[in-house]
Amino acid sequence: xxxxxxxxxxxxxxxxxxxxxxxxxxxxxxxxxxxxxxxxxxxxxxxxxxxxxxxxxxxxxxxxxxxxxxxxxxxxxxxxxxxxxxxxxxxxxxxxxxxxxxxxxx
Amino acid sequence: xxxxxxxxxxxxxxxxxxxxxxxxxxxxxxxxxxxxxxxxxxxxxxxxxxxxxxxxxxxxxxxxxxxxxxxxxxxxxxxxxxxxxxxxxxxxxxxxxxxxxxxxxxxxxxxxxxxxxxxxxxxxxxxxxxxxxxxxxxxxxxxxx
Amino acid sequence: xxxxxxxxxxxxxxxxxxxxxxxxxxxxxxxxxxxxxxxxxxxxxxxxxxxxxxxxxxxxxxxxxxxxxxxxxxxxxxxxxxxxxxxxxxxxxxxxxxxxxxxxxxxxxxxxxxxxxxxxxxxxxxxxxxxxxxxxxxxxxxxxxxxxxxxxxxxxxxxxxxxxxxxxxxxxxxxxxxxxxxxxxxxxxxxxxxxxxxxxxxxxxxxxxxxxxxxxxxxxxxxxxxxxxxxxxxxxxxxxxxxxxxxxxxxxxxxxxxxxxxxxxxx
Numbered sequence: 001x002x003x004x005x006x007x008x009x010x011x012x013x014x015x016x017x018x019x020x021x022x023x024x025x026x027x028x029x030x031x032x033x034x035x036x037x038x039x040x041x042x043x044x045x046x047x048x049x050x051x052x053x054x055x056x057x058x059x060x061x062x063x064x065x066x067x068x069x070x071x072x073x074x075x076x077x078x079x080x081x082x083x084x085x086x087x088x089x090x091x092x093x094x095x096x097x098x099x100x101x102x103x104x105x106x
Numbered sequence: 107x108x109x110x111x112x113x114x115x116x117x118x119x120x121x122x123x124x125x126x127x128x129x130x131x132x133x134x135x136x137x138x139x140x141x142x143x144x145x146x147x148x149x150x151x152x153x154x155x156x157x158x159x160x161x162x163x164x165x166x167x168x169x170x171x172x173x174x175x176x177x178x179x180x181x182x183x184x185x186x187x188x189x190x191x192x193x194x195x196x197x198x199x200x201x202x203x204x205x206x207x208x209x210x211x212x213x214x215x216x217x218x219x220x221x222x223x224x225x226x227x228x229x230x231x232x233x234x235x236x237x238x239x240x241x242x243x244x245x246x247x248x249x250x251x
Numbered sequence: 252x253x254x255x256x257x258x259x260x261x262x263x264x265x266x267x268x269x270x271x272x273x274x275x276x277x278x279x280x281x282x283x284x285x286x287x288x289x290x291x292x293x294x295x296x297x298x299x300x301x302x303x304x305x306x307x308x309x310x311x312x313x314x315x316x317x318x319x320x321x322x323x324x325x326x327x328x329x330x331x332x333x334x335x336x337x338x339x340x341x342x343x344x345x346x347x348x349x350x351x352x353x354x355x356x357x358x359x360x361x362x363x364x365x366x367x368x369x370x371x372x373x374x375x376x377x378x379x380x381x382x383x384x385x386x387x388x389x390x391x392x393x394x395x396x397x398x399x400x401x402x403x404x405x406x407x408x409x410x411x412x413x414x415x416x417x418x419x420x421x422x423x424x425x426x427x428x429x430x431x432x433x434x435x436x437x438x439x440x441x442x443x444x445x446x447x448x449x450x451x452x453x454x455x456x457x458x459x460x461x462x463x464x465x466x467x468x469x470x471x472x473x474x475x476x477x478x479x480x481x482x483x484x485x486x487x488x489x490x491x492x493x494x495x496x497x498x499x500x501x502x503x504x505x506x507x508x509x510x511x512x513x514x515x516x517x518x
Contacts, residue, residue, distance in 0.1 A: 003317055007307035017205030025313045027467070030214070032191045053203070060199040061209070066190050068163040068212040069467035070310045075198070078205035155298045159449065159518035160464035163310075165298045242448035244465045244518040246482025 002026075002097035006087060011104045012079035020051065020059075021074040022087055024097060030065035046091035049073055054083035063091075079105045129220075132186050135193040136224065139184050140232050145224065150235040152223040161215040161241040166195075170207035170225040170233070174200075180207035182226040189219035215241050282508055291452035292512055299464075303516040311393060311462040311514035314386065314469045318394030321387055327378025333391070336375065344398035349511050350405045352496045352503070354412055361415050363496050365392050365471055383490035389469045392460050396513035404457065404506045412500060415493075419501030422494055428485030434498075449518065455506040456499065458515025465518065472499055 003025035012018050024046070031043025043065065051059040058077045077085070082105045089097040136145075153167040172180045179202045185195035198209045207225065215221070222236040282288065292300060306312055322333040322340055337343040352361045355370060362370060368391050369380040381388035406412075423434045437446070438454035445451065459472040466474070473495045477487045488494050 003313050005307065005313055005316060021210075021307050023308060023310060023313060030191070056203070058201070058203045061211075062197040064194040064196060065192065066187060066195040066214050068214050070313060072210070072212050072308055072310070074167075074208075074210035074308075075200075076204050076206040076208055078203055080203070155296055157296065159296060159299060162467050163302075163464040165302060244463075245446045245449040245451070246478045247465050248478055248481065 002089070002099075004087075004089075004097060004099045006099050006101055008085055008101045008103060010102070011106065014079055014081075014105050016079045017076050018079055018103075019074060019076055020085065020087075021072070022049070022051075022099075023070065023072045024089055025070055026089075026091070026095070028063075028065070028067055028069040028071060032065065044092045044095075046071055046089050046095060048088075048090050050088050051075070051077070052086045052088075053077060053080065055086075058085075079103065081105050129188045132188040132193040132220075132222065135186055136184075136222065139197075139224065139226070143230075143232050145232050145234040147233070147235075149233040150223055150225045152221065152235045152237045154221060154237045154239055156237070156239060158215065158239055158241045160244050161217070163212045164215050164239070164241075165210070166213050166221070167208065167210040168198075168223045168225070172207045172225075172227065174202050174205055174207060176202050177228070179204075179228045180225050181228050183207070183209055184224045184226065185213075186222045186224070187213075187215065187219055188222075189217045190215065195221070215239055217241055286508075288453060288455060288506070288509060290455055290457045290509060290512060290515075291517055292458065292515060294450040294452045295516075295518065299516055299518065303458075303512070309462065309514070309516060311460070311469055311516065314390045314393045314460075314462075315397055315514060316390075317386065318390035318392070321391050322394060327372070327376035329375065329377040331376050333371070336371075340394065341398055344395045346399055346402045346405070348392075348396040348399040348513060349402040350407050352412075352415075352500050353407050354409055360493060361412055361496050361500060363472070363499055364395060365389075365473075366496065368392060368395070384470060384474055386469075389460050389471065392471065393469060393514040396460060396511070399511040399513065402511050403508045404503055404511060406500070406504045406507060415497045416500040416504055418494075419497035419499070422498050423501050428480070428483035430484050432483045434479065454502065455509055456502050457506060457509050458512045458517065460513065461515045461517045463517050469514065472502075 005023040007021040009018050026046050027044060029041055029044040033041045035041045045065055046063050049061045049063060050057060059075045061073060063071060082103060085101050085103055087099045149171045151169040154164060158164050168183050168185065170180045172178065180200050182200065183198045186193050187195055195213050196211065200207055218240045220236050220238050222234060224232055224234045226232055292303065303309055325332045348364055352363045354361045365388050368388060372378050373380050426433045434454065437451050442451050442453040456472050460469050462469050473490065476495055476498060480487045
């Protein structure tokens with residue numbers, strides 16, 4: 001299971017704009033570095049990060065090798081209704097990670 | 107201008123993997139996104155330290171002044187660089203549900219260079235901001251190659 | 252319970268603990284106002300300090316999270332977890348990292364925190380030791396070191412440590428390597444000045460294990476000291492070389508009273 005750290009409020013007022021922060025353990029190997037054997041270390045990055053709120057997409061990001069290792073992303077979302085914020089990361093070598101947080105909107 | 111592109115071409119011919127984005131490559135990448143549309147000043151704020159202790163992890167936040175309504179919102183934020191091996195940093199896709207057009211992340215910068223952030227609005231306009239960043243290397247690192 | 256289920260519930264436990272976590276590194280425990288010492292935290296720019304201060308954004312916390320999972324995991328022929336002996340980490344491990352390296356009962360060599368964790372692994376859990384700089388060892392070290400956050404560095408008064416600490420001080424002051432520098436040349440004589448654009452810190456080990464941006468991962472004081480040796484163009488010591496612990500004993504004595512800020516972010 002991927003090592004992820006997500007921070008989102010547990011509760012919010014309807015219409016309130018909340019910040020969501022997500023950190024995930026991943027080497028983000030650029031594909032531009034040469035190893036000690038003189039050969040290029042193959043690229044291994046997370047390519048896409050997406051977030052949904054009760055299934056509706058609220059944010060999407062295409063990452064490049066220029067994103068730092070152990071990628072951190074923060075963005076905002078307006079609290080609409082209670083439910084689940086689902087985060088998903090996909091990338092090279094079939095990498096997939098998912099994480100859900102519940103939020104109560106009053 | 108001609109002489110520089112000739113030399114750049116020569117460098118690429120001689121050392122094919124010494125890829126380095128150039129200001130031209132960044133301009134081309136930007137054109138691909140904007141379709142050549144005018145880049146307007148204003149609305150975009152690019153927060154990035156002017157002096158970076160280590161190019162491996164540079165905190166960056168793009169903030170765009172927008173009401174984020176259905177009628178008028180930021181559709182996407184695109185960030186580019188001019189000296190990494192390739193010109194893209196990230197593309198973020200937003201909508202009215204974000205409430206605020208703010209994206210924070212951490213990037214890698216290979217060398218002192220310009221970073222450009224472009225916001226694309228739902229009205230098809232493009233606003234941009236850029237920052238010049240100086241990158242220092244940490245002292246006493248793992249290998250001396 | 253599926254492995255995924257266990258992982259998910261541990262993440263939510265971690266999140267609950269984080270809710271109580273500070274979002275600012277506590278300011279130094281009261282040092283006298285004329286005390287010239289300060290942590291490498293102060294030598295960093297505002298953005299990196301903010302990265303360290305925010306438990307929800309500090310990359311080191313990813314390792315703390317996996318350390319927390321390991322704390323609960325039964326291991327080895329003894330089938331014990333850390334929790335089985337040490338119970339609640341916040342109580343049993345409070346202040347522990349601040350008083351390491353130490354001499355385990357009956358031992359003739361002091362160990363650093365990672366060494367102590369491996370002693371528990373082999374002697375109590377009857378499990379193989381973790382490899383140097385392995386994610387498991389660093390995760391546990393980070394989790395334990397976090398429990399000393401804000402605590403003053405308090406080297407033990409054990410007289411048996413004195414000879415090892417003296418060896419450490421001699422290493423600190425000896426010139427070595429192709430550049431003929433001693434640790435003191437930079438970290439005492441030139442601290443605060445710049446070396447190739449980077450500020451020279453005073454070299455107090457308040458934040459270990461650290462997320463060093465240069466490594467793009469968490470690492471121990473040993474790894475950092477190894478980087479210093481390479482920087483001085485001296486021979487890097489093997490991971491199990493007792494010189495590391497001796498030097499750390501001296502550095503911790505030199506930093507006596509300073510607040511721990513582990514796990515820290517450093518360039």
